[in-house]
Amino acid sequence: MSETLALDPVGAAGEAPHRHELRGNGISGAGAIVMAVAGSAPAYSIAATTPLLIGTAGLASVASLLWCGIPMLGIAFAFAYLGRSDVNAGAAYSWVGRALHPSLGFLSGWSLVVSATIFMVSGALPAGQFTLQLINPALTSNTWLVTGVGAVWFLVMLALVVFGVTVTALAQWIMSSIEVGILVIVAVAALIKGFSGSGVHTAFSWSWFGFAHFGSAGTFATAALIAAFYFWGWDVSANLNEETSNGHKASGRGGIVGVFIVFALFLVFTTATQVLLPNHQATGTNAIIDLGHAIFPGWGGTALIIAAMLSTIATLETTLIQASRTLFAMGRDNTIPRVFGTTARRWKTPAFATLIVGVVAVGLFIGSNSLGSVSTIMTDAVDSIGFQITFYYSLAAAAVVVTYRRQLFRSVKTFLLVGLWPAIGALFMAWAFVQSLISDWGDWVVIGIGIGSIVVGLFLVWGFWGRARSYYTKRPLEPENEIVPATNPIDLSMRAELVDADHPEEEELHA
Numbered sequence: 001m002s003e004t005l006a007l008d009p010v011g012a013a014g015e016a017p018h019r020h021e022l023r024g025n026g027i028s029g030a031g032a033i034v035m036a037v038a039g040s041a042p043a044y045s046i047a048a049t050t051p052l053l054i055g056t057a058g059l060a061s062v063a064s065l066l067w068c069g070i071p072m073l074g075i076a077f078a079f080a081y082l083g084r085s086d087v088n089a090g091a092a093y094s095w096v097g098r099a100l101h102p103s104l105g106f107l108s109g110w111s112l113v114v115s116a117t118i119f120m121v122s123g124a125l126p127a128g129q130f131t132l133q134l135i136n137p138a139l140t141s142n143t144w145l146v147t148g149v150g151a152v153w154f155l156v157m158l159a160l161v162v163f164g165v166t167v168t169a170l171a172q173w174i175m176s177s178i179e180v181g182i183l184v185i186v187a188v189a190a191l192i193k194g195f196s197g198s199g200v201h202t203a204f205s206w207s208w209f210g211f212a213h214f215g216s217a218g219t220f221a222t223a224a225l226i227a228a229f230y231f232w233g234w235d236v237s238a239n240l241n242e243e244t245s246n247g248h249k250a251s252g253r254g255g256i257v258g259v260f261i262v263f264a265l266f267l268v269f270t271t272a273t274q275v276l277l278p279n280h281q282a283t284g285t286n287a288i289i290d291l292g293h294a295i296f297p298g299w300g301g302t303a304l305i306i307a308a309m310l311s312t313i314a315t316l317e318t319t320l321i322q323a324s325r326t327l328f329a330m331g332r333d334n335t336i337p338r339v340f341g342t343t344a345r346r347w348k349t350p351a352f353a354t355l356i357v358g359v360v361a362v363g364l365f366i367g368s369n370s371l372g373s374v375s376t377i378m379t380d381a382v383d384s385i386g387f388q389i390t391f392y393y394s395l396a397a398a399a400v401v402v403t404y405r406r407q408l409f410r411s412v413k414t415f416l417l418v419g420l421w422p423a424i425g426a427l428f429m430a431w432a433f434v435q436s437l438i439s440d441w442g443d444w445v446v447i448g449i450g451i452g453s454i455v456v457g458l459f460l461v462w463g464f465w466g467r468a469r470s471y472y473t474k475r476p477l478e479p480e481n482e483i484v485p486a487t488n489p490i491d492l493s494m495r496a497e498l499v500d501a502d503h504p505e506e507e508e509l510h511a
Contacts, residue, residue, distance in 0.1 A: 020332070020341060022089060022242045022325075023348035026165035029250035031173070032237040036258025038176045039233030039318040041123075042265045043183055043304065043311035047288040048126060049230055050273055055283040057223035059205075060213035061270050064220070068227035069263045074425030075393050076259045077417045078400040079238045080252025084480040085403065087248045090329025091238040092396040098477035099399035103461050106335055106471075108392040109326045110457035113357075115388035116323040118449075120361040121368060123316050124150035130309035134302070151362060157317040158358040161324065164347040165243045168317060175314040182307040183265055189295050190272035199294060201278050204271065221435040225386060228432055230266050232389050234258045236318040239325040320354060327353035333471035335464050383440070384450030390433040391454065397426035403477045 027035065053061045079091070088094035090109055097105020128150030132139040139145055160168050193199060207213065214220040237254035241247035244254075273282050273291055281290045288308060292300030328350035331340025344351040400422050401408075408419040440446045465472060 020343045021348060022328070022343060022350070023165055024243060025245045027169050027240055027244040029245060029253065031169045032240065032244050032250050032254025033257045033261075034172050034176050034254075035169070035240060035318060035321075036234040036237040036254045037180060037261050038172050038311075038314040039236035039322070040231055040258065040262040041233060041311045041315035042262045043179050043288075043307035044123070044126065044315060045230045045262075045266065045311075046183075046269045047130075047304070047308040047311075049226065050270055051283045051285065051287045053223060053226045053230075053270070054273065054279075056226060057219060058213060059202075059208055059274065060211075060215075060219065060223060061274065062208040062267060063210060063213065064223035064227040065230065065263075065266050065270055066209055068224050068428075069231065069259070069266070071425040071428035072228070072231045073256070073259055073263070074421035074423070075397050075429070076234065076252075076256045078397040078422035078425065079235055079255050080249075081418050081480065082396065082400050082403065082477070083238055083241050083252045084248050085477055087241045087251075088329060089239055089242045089325040090333075091235065091241070091326070092392050092399075093326055093329055095403075095477060096392070096395045096399045097471065098474050099403045100395065102472045102474065103458075104395055106330070106461050107454060107457045108395050109330055110460065111388035111392045111454060112326050113323050114453040115385045116319045116326075117357060117361055117364075118385055120154065120316060120319050120323075120357075121364045123312055123319065124154045124361075124365050126150070127153040127309065127312040127316065130305055130312060133305050134309065147366065151365060153313050154316055154362065154365070155358070157313060158320060158354060161317060161320045161354050162344070162347065162349055162351050164349055165240070168321065171317065172314060175310045179307045179310045179314065180261075180265075182303050183269070186292065186295055186300065186304060187265060187268040187272070190268065190276065190291075193295060194272060194275045200275055202275055204275050208271070208274070221432075222439065224428075225432055225436060225439075228389070228429075229386065231259065231262060233315060233318060233322075234262065236322050239322050320357060323357045324350045324354040327357070333468055335468040335471050336460065383443075384446045384453075386436045387433060387450030388453065390429040390436065394426045394429035394433065397422040397429065399477070401426070404479050407479055 050061075053064060057064050082095040082099075083091070086094055086098065092112065093105050093109025095105070096108040097103075125146060128146040128148070129140050131149050131153070132142075132146060157171075160171050194204060211220070214223070234255050237244070237251045237258065241251035244251050269291075272295070273287060276294045277287065277290055281287060284290070288304045289301035292302070292304040294300070296303065327336065327340045328343070329341070330336045331338055331342070331350075331353065333341070340350070340353045340356070342352055343349060401419055404414065404418045408415050436450070437447070440450070
């Protein structure tokens with residue numbers, strides 16, 4: 001594990017300095033899966049994005065999710081194998097920096113922080129809307145009430161993240177178990193109802209999984225970009241690797257299993273929506289309620305709203321975790337002010353980084369609902385998230401191929417899971433980035449925030465280069481020993497000695 005530690009100076013009474021470490025073994029292997037599922041927010045994504053996807057792609061919606069989910073699994077395998085070689089809360093920030101270039105690593109981490117902060121602003125509002133929908137649907141028209149309820153939920157999640165990873169994990173177990181339980185019950189009932197022919201509006205066809213219904217490459221590109229954002233967030237398990245039992249393996253497995261779970265849920269619910277609802281309902285704002293009532297008349301819609309509310313609240317928490325752990329890793333490396341790399345003595349959480357993210361998100365959240373011009377800017381900001389997501393996903397997938405490049409042909413498994421599949425994921429994400437740029441060209445607010453935020457990261461690289469020598473001179477990322485067997489231990493030990501001789505300053509900074 002990378003343990004570059006920032007230390008408090010010895011106090012006046014000569015007490016031992018506080019080691020700024022995260023709490024180890026706070027999350028189990030099963031907990032890593034729960035976190036990955038919660039990060040993708042399946043019920044929230046189904047409620048908020050399915051109408052947009054069906055409105056854009058029509059009968060090609062299922063194919064959009066399928067052909068986006070396949071490269072996304074390649075990204076998940078990339079994260080798993082990179083995490084085996086380097087257990088670091090910064091995840092892509094550290095891996096890309098060591099495998100490709102430190103500047104690209106910093107920009108990967110910075111892109112995640114920017115996208116997470118923007119998403120928290122956009123995610124808090126639905127949390128308020130779903131909550132009020134359960135109390136009295138008429139209340140959802142009161143913008144300030146929705147804003148207030150959403151802000152309260154956000155602050156509750158922020159407190160849980162500050163109070164410790166064990167508390168955070170417990171909250172996720174409760175919320176995600178109820179959410180996924182509801183979704184599985186409704187999904188099974190939807191499949192039974194659909195295949196029995198009861199209440200069917202559009203007959204199912206296996207052609208929905210192919211390319212027959214896209215019509216044009218442009219439609220496929222737009223739909224694939226929308227589908228990509230269904231999955232985003234599962235990689236929170238990677239940012240928790242320092243706090244997970246057997247984190248070098250369990251965190252990666254959690255991400256892979258999490259992607260499989262949400263992949264199946266997204267396919268079933270999108271198919272069910274197209275089969276059981278007429279088009280005007282499938283693309284409407286109340287699609288999830290209508291789908292619930294179509295499957296379980298009387299209470300199905302309420303059950304899915306509960307799932308969506310819990311999903312939205314849960315993903316606020318996981319997004320806070322991703323942003324705070326990445327900032328913690330950056331502060332620990334001194335690539336941003338060192339205070340971000342400190343932890344609370346009692347809870348061993350990056351409290352300062354978490355609170356700063358919370359203050360910025362709440363400020364943007366309230367501002368976006370108080371001033372019309374700010375609201376417009378925030379809407380465009382949400383549209384710009386795609387640039388950051390596709391940017392750091394593509395770099396992380398490329399990083400695993402570069403790291404294991406000399407071992408890719410040692411077995412079929414290594415070639416497929418560490419080479420070919422992640423490479424497909426990297427190319428898909430790079431293509432999505434370019435398509436976003438083309439489709440949004442001319443919308444200078446979206447371009448300015450999406451690309452401009454990455455440029456801001458370059459200024460931070462320049463400003464902290466001299467202070468972060470340990471990060472910008474880190475030794476290259478080495479393949480995991482289990483994949484690269486030590487057939488010649490003498491040669492390997494000699495190689496390690498040569499690397500250490502090149503970077504003697506690293507010995508003091510790495511355990």
